[in-house]
Amino acid sequence: MLHKPLSDESSIRVAAIRFLARREYSYHELYERLKPRVQSYALLESVLLSLQEQDLISDQRFCESYVRSKVNSGQGPLKIKQALFHKGVAEVIICSVLADYSERWYDNAFRVWCKRFDHPGETPEDQARQIRFLQSRGFEFEHIQAALKQGRQQVSEE
Incomplete structure (x- = not known):
């Protein structure tokens, strides 16, 4: 579906608010979404800055x-x-x-590990695969080590 070009302040504002009604957007993200549809980038920036000042856009x-x-x-x-x-x-x-989430990363890494694996790797290849999985999810190595240690403790208690 082709969108009508946004040529004035009012139409840009309405389009931006329609996006914001669905979910939060960062300033940059909203700028990139609207940029192909506007005729004046300066006008787009002006409208978005105004929305930011009104706290309708908040990074x-x-x-x-x-x-x-x-x-x-x-x-x-x-x-x-x-x-x-x-x-x-x-x-x-x-x-x-x-x-604000610093204490949750360890528990989160372990929770993610538990969803995917039911026991710690017995071979170095298994352990490496589990480490790569948690790395691909974006966890730091200290979170990964703690999750694997907790997994080993859980298995030894059973």
Whole structure:
């Protein structure tokens, strides 16, 4: 479906608010979504800055929502941080939001490990496969080590 070009402030604002009504967007993400449809990039920036001043666009709120969603789906801090960089969120915002979850990474890594594996790797190849899996989910090595250790303890208690 082809969209009608957005040529004035009002039409750009309406289009931006329609996006924001569905979910939070970062400033950069919304800019990139609307850029192909506008005739004036300066006007687009002006409208988005106005929405940001009115707190309708908030990179902080977007980041909190995004991190919460990704933590609940079993992703680790490295993968989340990288995705947020690509969405144009400032590093200071990313780091502050991720810091709120610092105690959850260990439990999250173990939870993700338990969903995929029922016992720690018995051979070095099995262990390497489990480590690669958790790395691909974005966990740091210390989280991975803790998850594997907890898995070994769980198996030895059974």
